[in-house]
Amino acid sequence: xxxxxxxxxxxxxxxxxxxxxxxxxxxxxxxxxxxxxxxxxxxxxxxxxxxxxxxxxxxxxxxxxxxxxxxxxxxxxxxxxxxxxxxxxxxxxxxxxxxxxxxxxxxxxxxxxxxxxxxxxxxxxxxxxxxxxxxxxxxxxxxxx
Amino acid sequence: xxxxxxxxxxxxxxxxxxxxxxxxxxxxxxxxxxxxxxxxxxxxxxxxxxxxxxxxxxxxxxxxxxxxxxxxxxxxxxxxxxxxx
Numbered sequence: 001x002x003x004x005x006x007x008x009x010x011x012x013x014x015x016x017x018x019x020x021x022x023x024x025x026x027x028x029x030x031x032x033x034x035x036x037x038x039x040x041x042x043x044x045x046x047x048x049x050x051x052x053x054x055x056x057x058x059x060x061x062x063x064x065x066x067x068x069x070x071x072x073x074x075x076x077x078x079x080x081x082x083x084x085x086x087x088x089x090x091x092x093x094x095x096x097x098x099x100x101x102x103x104x105x106x107x108x109x110x111x112x113x114x115x116x117x118x119x120x121x122x123x124x125x126x127x128x129x130x131x132x133x134x135x136x137x138x139x140x141x142x143x144x145x
Numbered sequence: 146x147x148x149x150x151x152x153x154x155x156x157x158x159x160x161x162x163x164x165x166x167x168x169x170x171x172x173x174x175x176x177x178x179x180x181x182x183x184x185x186x187x188x189x190x191x192x193x194x195x196x197x198x199x200x201x202x203x204x205x206x207x208x209x210x211x212x213x214x215x216x217x218x219x220x221x222x223x224x225x226x227x228x229x230x
Contacts (some may be wrong), residue, residue: 016199018191045226101186106170140157140168
């Protein structure tokens with residue numbers, strides 16, 4: 001049965017790391033992938049009205065931030081330095097309507113940082129994991145099928 | 146209980162200077178089902194030897210441990226079978 005196009009929430013999304021062994025609970029992904037081209041100001045002294053821009057040469061890949069439930073047995077992943085990259089896959093929720101494979105954004109990348117949770121009475125321990133695609137392979141988009 | 150597994154290439158679309166191209170990642174999309182249920186994605190399986198199934202958490206969440214292990218064994222066996230073919 002072919003997948004049908006239907007709007008969906010973010011519930012059920014997940015992130016997998018190809019080699020980093022971390023499989024904790026993701027509470028949310030408040031900062032998703034941002035891809036942008038810088039704008040280069042090409043205005044000159046005779047420009048009138050509005051500034052003029054041209055697209056920059058390289059696209060910028062923003063960092064992605066995960067809010068994760070901190071559990072003592074799992075902790076947070078190590079932040080490696082050096083030329084260590086892995087395939088990181090952000091999988092969207094599998095929608096209803098006959099789809100078998102969920103949409104995803106994937107590519108090689110690395111963990112850029114983690115934040116251990118603040119510790120407060122009556123407050124759930126929520127840490128953060130940040131990662132970035134490295135621009136070598138991908139990021140690619142694969143549609144739901 | 147009958148268990149079905151399938152591995153599909155993970156191919157995504159990437160922007161390049163000459164247009165959008167298909168890129169195959171170094172992992173399979175792992176598909177599975179129990180009995181007569183329709184096949185659904187259960188995770189990703191890296192192509193490298195020894196790598197284990199990377200579960201989609203919401204799929205794994207409510208499966209009994211025994212079924213989890215059966216899926217993991219079956220999916221790794223499938224990768225080995227495809228590597229030999």
